[in-house]
Amino acid sequence: MTGSELSDTDLLVASRTRPEMLGVVYERHAPAVYRYLGRRVGVGAAEDLLGEVFVAAVAARLRVRPHDSGSALPWLYGIAGNVVRSHQRRSQRHVPVDKVVAVDWDAVDERLDAGSRRQELRVALAGLTEAEREVLLLVAWEGLSPTEAAQALGLTQVAARSRLHRARTRAQATLSDMTPAGL
Amino acid sequence: MDLDTLLRDTASVADPTAHDLAVGRSALDAATMISARRVAWVRRAKRRGLGLSAILAAAASLVLIIGPMLNPGPRPTSASPLAATPTATPGSSTPAASPTVDKGEPTAPVTLNVSLVLFRAATAAGTQPGGWPDAAYWRTISSYHQGTGPTMRRTIWMGHTAAGALKDPRVSSGIMPLEVGFFDGFTWDQLYALPTDSRALERKLRATSLNGGRDDNSELFTLVGSLISESPAPPALRKALWEIAARIPGVTLVGAVKDSIGRPGIEIRRGFEGYVLDPKDGQLLERYEGTSAPVPEAPGGTNWRATFLERGPVDSAPAATPRSRPTS
Numbered sequence: 001m002t003g004s005e006l007s008d009t010d011l012l013v014a015s016r017t018r019p020e021m022l023g024v025v026y027e028r029h030a031p032a033v034y035r036y037l038g039r040r041v042g043v044g045a046a047e048d049l050l051g052e053v054f055v056a057a058v059a060a061r062l063r064v065r066p067h068d069s070g071s072a073l074p075w076l077y078g079i080a081g082n083v084v085r086s087h088q089r090r091s092q093r094h095v096p097v098d099k100v101v102a103v104d105w106d107a108v109d110e111r112l113d114a115g116s117r118r119q120e121l122r123v124a125l126a127g128l129t130e131a132e133r134e135v136l137l138l139v140a141w142e143g144l145s146p147t148e149a150a151q152a153l154g155l156t157q158v159a160a161r162s163r164l165h166r167a168r169t170r171a172q173a174t175l176s177d178m179t180p181a182g183l
Numbered sequence: 184m185d186l187d188t189l190l191r192d193t194a195s196v197a198d199p200t201a202h203d204l205a206v207g208r209s210a211l212d213a214a215t216m217i218s219a220r221r222v223a224w225v226r227r228a229k230r231r232g233l234g235l236s237a238i239l240a241a242a243a244s245l246v247l248i249i250g251p252m253l254n255p256g257p258r259p260t261s262a263s264p265l266a267a268t269p270t271a272t273p274g275s276s277t278p279a280a281s282p283t284v285d286k287g288e289p290t291a292p293v294t295l296n297v298s299l300v301l302f303r304a305a306t307a308a309g310t311q312p313g314g315w316p317d318a319a320y321w322r323t324i325s326s327y328h329q330g331t332g333p334t335m336r337r338t339i340w341m342g343h344t345a346a347g348a349l350k351d352p353r354v355s356s357g358i359m360p361l362e363v364g365f366f367d368g369f370t371w372d373q374l375y376a377l378p379t380d381s382r383a384l385e386r387k388l389r390a391t392s393l394n395g396g397r398d399d400n401s402e403l404f405t406l407v408g409s410l411i412s413e414s415p416a417p418p419a420l421r422k423a424l425w426e427i428a429a430r431i432p433g434v435t436l437v438g439a440v441k442d443s444i445g446r447p448g449i450e451i452r453r454g455f456e457g458y459v460l461d462p463k464d465g466q467l468l469e470r471y472e473g474t475s476a477p478v479p480e481a482p483g484g485t486n487w488r489a490t491f492l493e494r495g496p497v498d499s500a501p502a503a504t505p506r507s508r509p510t511s
Contacts, residue, residue, distance in 0.1 A: 019218040026211050034199040034207075043196065047203045048306040051210025055299075058214040121193050124186065140190035172186040 008072040015061045022061065025072050026054055032142070033076050039141050040084050049087055053080045067151045074148040077138060081152070123178060124171040132167035135160050202382055206302060206426070213299035297436045300449050300462065301429035305381075305422040308465025314417025316375045318496030319343055321364065321415040326443075327489040329353070337489075339413055340500035343371045348500040357504030366414040367406060374410075379419040381426035388427075400431050404453045407431075411467045412489070415496065421465050428458075442469045443490045455486075467491060 003011055003024040015021040033053055037046035056079050067074050125133050131153065138149040150160035199207075315321065321341045328334045337351040341364035349359045364371050368391065378384045388406060389399060407424045410416055416424070428434060428451070437450035440459060448459040448468045455473035460466065471488035 019215040022211060022215055023208070026208060030204055030207055031199055034203060035196050038196040039194065045310075047199070047206065048309060050199070050203060050207035051302060052306075054207060054211040055214040058211070058218050117189060117192055120189055124189065136190075140187075141194045168186060175186055175189065 007070055009067075009070050012061060012064050012072055012075070019058055019061065022054065022057060025057075025076075029073055029076055030054070032073060033080055036077055036080050036142055037084065039137075041087060045087065049080075049083055052087075053083050056083060067148060069145065069148050071148065073142070074144060074151040077142060077144070078152040078154070081134070120175060120178065124174045127170055127174050128167050129163075131155070132163045132170070135163045136167040136171065139164060202380075209298040209429070210302050297434050297451055298429045300436055300451065301425045304449070304460050304462050304465040305425035305429070306465075307463055308418050308425060309422030311418035311464060314375065314419070315415045315496045316372075316417070317343075318415060319345070320347065320497045320500050321371075321413070322493070322495060322497045322500075323413040323491065324493040325413075325489045325491045327487065329487050340497065341366070341371075341413065341415070342500060345500075348503060350501070358501050360503035364414075366416075367409045369410075371415065374414060374416060374420065377420060379417075379423045381423040381430075384420075384423045385427045385430070400433065401454060401456075404428065404431050404434065404456060408456075408458055408467065408470045412470060412491065413494070418465075425460075425465055443488070444492070 003014065003021045004027075006014065006021075006024070008025065008028070011021045011025050015025070030050060034043075034046050034050050037049050037053070041049065053076065057076065060075075060079055064075050125136075128136065134153055135146070135149045135155070138144045138152055139146060144152065146161045146164050147157045149155075149164070150157045153160065155163070320343065322338065323341075324336070324338045326334050326336050332353075335352050338349075339351075339361070340348045341361070343364060345363065347361035347364055349355070349361050350357075351359075366374055369377065378387055385403070388403065407428045410424055411421055431453065434451055434453045437452055437457065440448055440450045442448050442459045446461070446468055449462050450457055450459045452458070457471050457473075458467055459469035461468055469488065469490045472486050
């Protein structure tokens, strides 16, 4: 059995005694994890950190509780968030907005064709709490459902939904208040 | 601006290349292999009825080798990429101590582990800032021995656009003038123009540099060390070079060692040639060459070994002294 026919949930369960099953998880989800990393630290560092996320997953597999959605991605994003924060602690570069949400704005800037949108995003997110920002970006950038984002962040579903709602409302209000001159 | 539009616009990011995915996969494979060994060992131990503490101790030892690579320490902050202070006595004629394998960590002569070690070293090297594209000279201080001879101290100043200098008692009793810096076929500026994508760099090196008498992979392994040893190779280039080394067939991991002056490192080798590198920053601490018949009287049983003590950019080089005879 190669594992390719198994669901993510079955693979994570099997990986406890057969860690090589994570290779199948890698084939399925490495591109998405890479993009998660690329959005937060830039593609250069994402290349370096991709292996680190999955190496950490080998140790973390013994503690994983598969999500009801059946996807391993919320779990992997949770690990990736820790790896990004660790990377930024090691890095000597200044992270302009915040370290908690783990977004390297210089890296974000590199992949946007218009500096004004980056500035808008920074302002919109700056008014949110760290938990609000993280749940908003996991849903908006990574395409997770609110319940999947809850697992990635270690929150209850109710808390994640509540924070997402608050984040959207406040970020939109901030955007609406912005004047062109302030961009 | 609508929030959803803004978030959608800022979500765009490049997909990973096949190389990106292969590098990550090699790291995962190394980790799962070690973990699978641990699972198998615990199973066997359970069948033999070993106690829990014995099982945990043995299982923990299997992951020690991987730990240092996953948690590189802080990067050096001094101008010199080699942060460790050398303790060797300049010009000492005492043979250097042999490198020793750390008894607390298992050696793991498994090819897959080399990928992980070098992947980590490359990553660490690549996260260091900048490079030295505009420096005037690159100075490297090393100690080395050849055969059964005494350990010598060597200082070399490689000039960017001006002549360099060499102070090496085996070559000359004074300071010998050198031509403008030339690093295995590349000028300083050409070194900084080399591709830093490891696949492209390997193609370039195989096409332009490998014309020796040995097989290409041996030449390539030697070239990786030569381009790092006494050159201002920027971190991105060092990263690419270690990634190339990870792919060369026949490269094996000797294990966690201390170099001749006691610095912890990781030793890799291919055939009779090897390197000790610092997994925290990808710097080359030591390189050596052996022979088919090791030299038992020589330090470490090798025919030649160089230990890099300091390296970094400097503003000037000393003037050459009149030509004189070497001391040995």
